[in-house]
Amino acid sequence: MIPAPGAKHQRASSRLWHVLDAAAEAAGAPVEVLKTVNVVLPEGLFIPDIAVVDARTVDEDPVACEAEAVLLVVVVSSPASRRIDRLFKPPFYADGGIEHLWRLELEPVPALIVSQLENGRYMERTVAEEGRMTLIEKPFPVEADPAALVRRKR
Template sequence: MTAEPTGPAMWSPDPIRQRAADHSIEDVLNLPDDAPRVELRDGVMIVVPSPTIGHQNIGNLLWLWLRQHAPDSFLAVTAVGVAMGFRDSLEPDVLLLHRPVPDSNHYVLPSQVAVAVEIVSPGTKRRDRLEKPAEYAAVGIPHFWRIEQGPLRIFAYDLVDGQYQLAGEGNSESDLELTAPFEIKLPIREITP
């Protein structure tokens, strides 16, 4: 007697196309509904780890704060990707976009992004702290925020001469005060779960 799988197999990237680094944004858009979130790195699909409840709460509270305080010329979103190129994409935790943005898009162009936010988790430390900021800077995204957990701290960066420079920081005992992309006085305790 042999053991046979029951039910449909879990989705995974095509191994031949993965080795050939042959995936594009179009392939990601055509994934089945039950596929995990992925980013593209030089044509290779990278599965994005599922966020923890704490991670999601921070992102949701920041999204809500931005929705309530950003001028109407901006739109705060989550679970939307940035098409960095035909064979590269990133999935930031929170984005603040320049309006107008079509509601049907899963991806936006870097030129539409005002702020890209990454919430650092144990499994994404290197990528969120080192790799993603360099990738966002390379495509000209003007502002990048990195949120560290335990205790909660936000580091906000402005793009200056192709590199991010620290523009402000805050922790759960203080406010994040910035002049761009709009006048911001964010009490960090309001996004601390």
């Protein structure tokens, strides 16, 4: 059995989910932002921390979403999972044809790496470490500050 992630990981994942959900709603995007959803890839079942999925797929209340319905996956990387999140997972998501992959690194400083699928591989488009900035325009505009996703509220 795999232990649940630490508080910092859960805080960042929850806050980023809220940012994505609010951005999707503001844009009127026909998507659902889901936490820890089962995604069926050619090589098996993966469970990203967050997935943005075509809303029509979710209407049927599936146990798993096919990769074709997934627009974006987010992986929150901790020191223990960094190698797996950087090297192992991206090729599998790419094989599934998922257009956007974000990786939120928690250490040494919070950083959000935004990648887009090109010619079967993910290409990094944005690395955000500080400040508030537009991260992507597709599938809808999103702004976030990686440090605020991790910072404990006072």
